Amino acid sequence: MSAQAGSSVLVTGAQGFVGSWLAERLLDGGAGVVALRRDVEPESRFRSEGIEDRCIVAQADLTDYEAVVRVLNEHAVTTVFHLAAQTIVSTANRSPLSTFDTNIRGTYVLLEACRAVGVVGNAVEAVVVASSDKAYGSHDELPYREDFALQPRFPYDVSKACTDMLARSYAYTYDLPVAVTRMANIYGGGDVNWSRIVPDTARALARGDRPVIRSDGTPERDYLYVD
Numbered sequence: 732m733s734a735q736a737g738s739s740v741l742v743t744g745a746q747g748f749v750g751s752w753l754a755e756r757l758l759d760g761g762a763g764v765v766a767l768r769r770d771v772e773p774e775s776r777f778r779s780e781g782i783e784d785r786c787i788v789a790q791a792d793l794t795d796y797e798a799v800v801r802v803l804n805e806h807a808v809t810t811v812f813h814l815a816a817q818t819i820v821s822t823a824n825r826s827p828l829s830t831f832d833t834n835i836r837g838t839y840v841l842l843e844a845c846r847a848v849g850v851v852g853n854a855v856e857a858v859v860v861a862s863s864d865k866a867y868g869s870h871d872e873l874p875y876r877e878d879f880a881l882q883p884r885f886p887y888d889v890s891k892a893c894t895d896m897l898a899r900s901y902a903y904t905y906d907l908p909v910a911v912t913r914m915a916n917i918y919g920g921g922d923v924n925w926s927r928i929v930p931d932t933a934r935a936l937a938r939g940d941r942p943v944i945r946s947d948g949t950p951e952r953d954y955l956y957v958d
Contacts, residue, residue: 736761739806743767743793743841744814745786748922749861749914751777752957753812758785765789765806767799767815776921793837799844804853811858813841816894819926820865823887834890835897842901842909849907858898858909864953866892866913874953877913919957929954 740757744750745766754764754777766777766786777783787806791798793815802808816834817823823830838860845855867875868882881892895911902909918929925931932942 737763738809739763739765740810740812741765741767741789741803741806741808742812742814743837744816744861745782746772746775746777747814747818748776748919748924749917749957750812750814751775751780751782751921752919753814754786755780755782758782762810763787763806765802765808767791767793767802769793774923776923780921794832794840796840796844799841800847803844803848803855807853808848809854809856811841811845811855812861813838813858814861816861817890818887819924820885820887821926823890824885827886830886830890831893834887835893838894839897842897842907846901846905846907856908858907860894860898860909860911862895862898862911862913863888863891864913864915866895868892873951875913915953915955917955917957922957 740762742750742754742764745754745764746768754766757764764786766788768788768790769792772778789802789806791802793799815837817830842858845858849855864875865888866881866883867879868884868888870879881895883889883892895913898909898911901907922930925934928945935942
């Protein structure tokens with residue numbers, strides 16, 4: 732992350748598991764990190780590891796266009812990492828509207844804000860948008876290849892495919908410098924989302940409990956260590 736030294740970097744989702752690790756790495760590399768936050772997450776690694784104290788915390792709702800533009804301008808942001816999202820598949824199935832609002836609207840508001848500040852001279856030089864391998868949907872051939880068609884079916888998967896396509900649309904239409912990452916399952920220290928299999932299993936074993944077997948063992952997933 733040394734390439735970001737001395738720059739002003741906006742991280743959405745900095746309170747999240749991956750976002751906290753990213754913010755810490757950017758700070759260690761000499762960047763100034765602006766963490767966009769709507770609500771306080773008291774149990775987050777972002778707070779417990781003191782990362783919050785090293786950042787500029789901007790209180791704003793990602794779906795509030797004027798607020799996002801203001802944050803970009805006030806802090807002269809040059810690089811954006813967009814990780815904020817509703818990431819739980821079961822929650823998306825129960826609450827598709829709020830998931831779409833957060834994941835889709837939050838993305839196009841941020842992209843449009845980045846484009847708008849560039850028009851008036853405060854250009855954002857790079858935007859990295861976190862999509863998901865869920866955007867691919869179901870394919871007979873595995874592992875996924877980058878050029879596979881996006882054919883999602885379920886609410887979370889659709890929301891991430893839309894995020895992906897919106898980002899590429901802004902790149903092609905407005906020359907906004909955007910990169911999209913399609914992340915698989917990420918695990919590591921500080922993940923307190925107990926709906927995920929790795930932290931839930933680790934917690935069960937630490938307590939001396941039997942871990943919950945969630946399937947018949949046939950599903951296959953890729954896992955990436957966060958650091």
